[in-house]
Amino acid sequence: MPHTTHANARLAPAGRLALARCVVDDQWPLRRAAERFQVAVTTARKWAGRYRQHGEAGMHDRSSRPARSPRRTPxxxxxxxxxxxxxxxxxxxxxxxxxxxxxxxxxxxxxxxxMPRLAHTDRATSRVVRRYERDRPGELVHVDVKKSGNIPAGGGHRALGRPQGRKHRSGAGYAYIHNAVDDHSRLAYSEILADERKETAVAFWARARAYFASVGITVERVLTDNGACYKSHAWRDALAAQGIKHKRTRPYRPQTNGKVERFNRILAEEWAYARPYTSEAERREAFPQWLHHYNHHRFHTALGGPPASRVTNLRGQYS
Known part of the structure; x- marks a missing residue:
């Protein structure tokens, strides 16, 4: 491993060697050498001593690791x-x-x-999950449904507290948020729908594909889990008619569809449960604005910017 000079050092190894040679080989007084190289007398003494003991090899920085660590864990x-x-x-x-x-x-x-972080490993095997990213938009689109409980009229437990929220909870029903996320750009198309039946899923995909096409993305493959709507003949035939290959994740391996699973988590944290909504209508009203923020403005650490920064037709539409 090459030696590196400390950021605050006055002398590089070559300067230290020149100073040490002046003191040891040419017999300069320490004070004169220190003034010549603009360092303290103690510094001149240190490098002269190192030169006497180790020669040129002693002019490099030593490791800061202690020779012994008596308090280190056995x-x-x-x-x-x-x-x-x-x-x-x-x-x-x-x-x-x-x-x-x-x-x-x-x-x-x-x-x-x-040791890798637990979040970066597979739960079943403890192996590190291999991250991947497709080379271009449309090469692979992840599709999934996020089921979310509706907020009852007057607000749920986040707005009213748990005791009062329980009284309002019954009969509120569920919302089914259908999501399609492009693997390369993380651009997302999403709708809140009434169910996850095959007819609903197929109709959603038709609109999602049209959205991606409107921004210049041609979808080549779709990856889903093994939900009933995605195993249906209607879903299979719809994708086949469009020339799109359909892939499904392995059973009990949701991380295979990890990008849309991560989007589901972001959606829950930053929209669905981001604040105490007083009604389901209020929460749904906030959804289009949040989705626009996600696609056009929210910084994605893996991308170095928002999803729109990787889609040519969206780069100028950050408003």
């Missing part, structure tokens, strides 16, 4: 931490509680051994 205990993480899939707080250790200490051990 290796045997570190192995117990790693074993609990791998076998039990516990976080730092739970591992710390089980072993009588501080959660911060457990976290440092996990970091030192480069």
């Amino acid at each position: 290796t045997r205990r570190e192995r117990r931490v790693i074993k609990l993480r791998v076998l039990k899939r516990w976080g730092p707080a739970r591992i710390g509680g089980h072993l009588g250790m501080h959660a911060s200490t457990v976290h440092r051990i996990l970091t030192r051994y480069r």
